Amino acid sequence: MRHFHRTHLLPADVMKAADEYFPTLGLVQTATASRMRTFGGPLGTMTLTIRPEGGHYTFVEVDTDQMGESRLDKNVKRFFVRLHRRADPAHRLEASY
Secondary structure: OOEEEOOOHHHHHHHHHHHHHHHHHHEEEEEEEEEEEEEEOOOOOEEEEEEEEOOEEEEEEEEOOOOOOOHHHHHHHHHHHHHHHHHHOOOOOOOOO
């Protein structure tokens, strides 16, 4: 599956957050570049790519080798929530109904 997220964080901050979060899930970093990481483990394999977009946004894209809504995909979404909280710690999620 492919997931994406836009954030105001700098690309270096996103990479630091990924390097801290994904190893806690039992994923091992198998490839690295300045704006790309590949992690693999018992949950599957994922590739995280970032790029600056629109001046002040960072576009974060994650591709997993899993079908449907796997545990790896759910943890990628949790990572995006962590990024959101880093960018705006005062923001509170509320129901929109």
